[in-house]
Every structure is written in structure tokens, then in C-alpha cells.
Amino acid sequence: MKEKAMTILYEVHGNLYVNLTNKCPCACTFCLRQTRESMEESGVLWLEHTPSVEEVKAEFDKFDMGKYGEVVFCGFGEPTEALEVLLGTARFVKERYGKKIRINTNGLGNLVNGKNIAPLFEGLIDTVSISLNTPDAGKYYELVRPKFGEQSFEAMLSFAKECKKYVSEVVMTTVDTTLTKQEEEECRKICEEVGARYRIRPWED
Numbered sequence: 001m002k003e004k005a006m007t008i009l010y011e012v013h014g015n016l017y018v019n020l021t022n023k024c025p026c027a028c029t030f031c032l033r034q035t036r037e038s039m040e041e042s043g044v045l046w047l048e049h050t051p052s053v054e055e056v057k058a059e060f061d062k063f064d065m066g067k068y069g070e071v072v073f074c075g076f077g078e079p080t081e082a083l084e085v086l087l088g089t090a091r092f093v094k095e096r097y098g099k100k101i102r103i104n105t106n107g108l109g110n111l112v113n114g115k116n117i118a119p120l121f122e123g124l125i126d127t128v129s130i131s132l133n134t135p136d137a138g139k140y141y142e143l144v145r146p147k148f149g150e151q152s153f154e155a156m157l158s159f160a161k162e163c164k165k166y167v168s169e170v171v172m173t174t175v176d177t178t179l180t181k182q183e184e185e186e187c188r189k190i191c192e193e194v195g196a197r198y199r200i201r202p203w204e205d
């Protein structure tokens with residue numbers, strides 16, 4: 001049986017990460033959740049239940065917010081699966097601490113929520129970092145195994161373009177050593193078209 005805890009907030013590299021949900025519409029072949037209970041810095045990230053905004057706010061009281069550069073919605077699941085809690089928490093963090101806020105996402109939040117959620121980020125979210133993974137739609141489908149099927153790659157790209165209208169920084173990432181140089185060039189072109197910054201991130205970042 002999986003070990004569970006209520007690790008809602010955890011520190012990574014001088015930032016405070018927020019773990020809101022274990023739900024995700026994908027089953028990535030490389031997902032760390034398949035083999036691990038936790039990450040080194042965080043402790044167990046399988047949640048006993050999905051927290052409410054009030055529960056998340058109470059957790060912030062336990063941390064010295066002056067220590068952190070950024071608040072990052074990430075965790076062991078797709079943050080946009082808990083959209084209302086995410087927005088409520090982001091509003092609280094902005095108002096109380098004035099911190100920069102980032103969402104690390106698979107980019108399928110519009111499919112998850114059945115609507116364009118990017119306008120809701122305006123004035124609240126500073127950075128959206130989207131996992132691009134590969135420049136190829138077919139390969140994306142094989143790697144990410146999204147429950148929404150083959151439309152997912154295009155939906156992720158159009159979500160990125162929408163975010164550009166409302167969020168100052170949109171980043172699209174691939175993982176170092178997983179692509180050829182040619183594929184990375186193709187990713188760079190996709191990012192240029194979207195208006196996103198391309199980032200090749202280290203494994204497990």
C-alpha cells in the first residue's frame with residue numbers, strides 16, 4: 001500500500017512547492033510517481049485527501065516565507081486538476097506575501113477543466129512552465145499517454161499560446177539527454193512560434 005501524508009508544502013532549491021492533488025490525466029512512461037513515494041527534499045507526496053484552500057493557507061503559517069524566491073504549484077499530480085484551490089491559494093499568496101508564482105503543468109488544463117483557464121491566471125500567475133517533452137505529436141502520445149487521446153499535443157500547444165496572453169513568462173521544457181539535437185532544434189522552433197522560452201531541464205528537476 002502507498003504511504004500517504006499531508007505534505008502540501010515543501011522546499012526545493014530555495015523555492016516553496018505546493019502539492020495540491022495526486023490527480024493527473026496522463027500516465028507518462030517516465031513519471032516519478034510510478035517508482036517513488038517521495039522526492040529527497042519533500043517527504044511523501046501521496047496525499048491523504050485533496051486539501052481545501054483553508055488547509056493550504058494554514059500550512060503557509062508554518063513556513064518562513066521570507067526565505068523563498070518563488071511559490072511553485074507542482075507536486076505529485078497535475079495542479080490544474082485542483083483549479084479552484086490553485087487559484088484561491090495563488091490569490092492568498094499574492095495578497096499576503098507578494099511572491100512570484102509559477103505553475104509546473106503538463107499543459108492539458110483546458111481539457112481537464114473543459115474550458116479555457118488561461119485568462120484566470122491574469123494578475124495571479126507569473127510563470128507557466130509546460131512540459132513539451134518532444135516535438136512530435138505521435139511520440140508525445142506514446143510517452144505521455146494522456147486520457148484525452150491524440151488531440152492532447154495540439155491542446156497543450158494552444159494552451160501555451162493562450163497563457164502567453166495572460167502570463168508574463170511561459171516556459172516549455174524538455175528533459176536533458178532524452179532528445180536528439182535535431183529534436184531539440186524542433187522544440188526550439190515550436191517555442192518560438194508559441195512565444196515561449198525553451199528550457200532543457202535536468203532529469204528530476
Ligand code: SF4
Nearest residue numbers: 024026027028031106
Ligand atoms: S504529467 Fe507529470 S504527474 Fe502526470 S503522469 Fe506525467 S509526469 Fe506524472
